[in-house]
Amino acid sequence: DAKTTQPNSMESNEEEPVHLPCNHSTISGTDYIHWYRQLPSQGPEYVIHGLTSNVNNRMASLAIAEDRKSSTLILHRATLRDAAVYYCILRDEIQGGKLIFGQGTELSVKP
Amino acid sequence: DVKVTQSSRYLVKRTGEKVFLECVQDMDHENMFWYRQDPGLGLRLIYFSYDVKMKEKGDIPEGYSVSREKKERFSLILESASTNQTSMYLCASSLGLNLQNTQYFGPGTRLTVL
Numbered sequence: 001d002a003k004t005t006q007p008n009s010m011e012s013n014e015e016e017p018v019h020l021p022c023n024h025s026t027i028s029g030t031d032y033i034h035w036y037r038q039l040p041s042q043g044p045e046y047v048i049h050g051l052t053s054n055v056n057n058r059m060a061s062l063a064i065a066e067d068r069k070s071s072t073l074i075l076h077r078a079t080l081r082d083a084a085v086y087y088c089i090l091r092d093e094i095q096g097g098k099l100i101f102g103q104g105t106e107l108s109v110k111p
Numbered sequence: 112d113v114k115v116t117q118s119s120r121y122l123v124k125r126t127g128e129k130v131f132l133e134c135v136q137d138m139d140h141e142n143m144f145w146y147r148q149d150p151g152l153g154l155r156l157i158y159f160s161y162d163v164k165m166k167e168k169g170d171i172p173e174g175y176s177v178s179r180e181k182k183e184r185f186s187l188i189l190e191s192a193s194t195n196q197t198s199m200y201l202c203a204s205s206l207g208l209n210l211q212n213t214q215y216f217g218p219g220t221r222l223t224v225l
Contacts (some may be wrong), residue, residue: 032211043115043201043216045156097146098169099203099214101154 004088009106012078020073020090020105027068032091034099035062036074039085044087044101083109089108114138115217116154123223131188132220134202143185144203144214145169145177154201160185190225 005023012018024033035047048062049053050071055062061074076080087104118133134143144159146169156169158177166177174196178186185204187195199221203214 036214043203043219043221044214045212045216049211049213097157098156100156103151103153 002088004102006086006088006102006105008103009108012075012082012107012109013076014080014109018075018078018082018107018109020075020086020088020107021070022072023070024088026088027090028092030092033062033064033068034070034089034091034104035060035090036087036089036099036101038087038104039081039084047086049091078107080107080109080111106107112159115202115204117200117217117220119220120218120221121221123225124189124192126193127193127225128224130224131223132187132189132200134185134187134204134217135183136185136208136215138181138204138215139182140204140215141182141203141208141209143179145175145185145187146187146203146204147171147197147202148219150180155182157187172183189223192222193223196222197224198222207209 010097034049036044038044048060048068050062063072085104085106115136124130142161147153148154155171157175158165158169160179165183176188199219201219202217205212205214209213
């Protein structure tokens, strides 16, 4: 299985942008990059996903390196409600619908 | 908005008891999943179902069974609960198994087995 590597924790100040990195050097050509986050005492929630091109939605942006060996989730203006564990996940055809969650990055946001 | 609900947020059971965890989704999704989440181990897939009455084992099915009699409902059964099944249990659903399909999670059930 292709694996992802994320920092264990990051800190941000409220209202500032946050860049959450993810390394996936063994990614295959058909793997999609998904990001989920888990707020305290809640189930994970979908944030964004992409294959090759950068993606934007109302929650965040996803920047994917040209060689696809890394990606960055960008929160444009962090709020206190963005404090959560962020998971970078690769999905491939073999695994089908299964999401394989790593340890994720715990983001704390300071007022 | 997609809603996935789980029957209990917190549950305390005794060793040997039969435990039912219920999950209901309201978006007519084909696929439903049961995960457990433990510190240091992340989320691990127990079982999933891609249609009514159909089920597939995940990574850690031992000690668990599932039931899907209706499309919207997916039950996780612990036939004889043991202390090592103390965990957070998360249910999820998705429209399909396409690699782009989003999984929607319920709030979780924190089960303690004494």
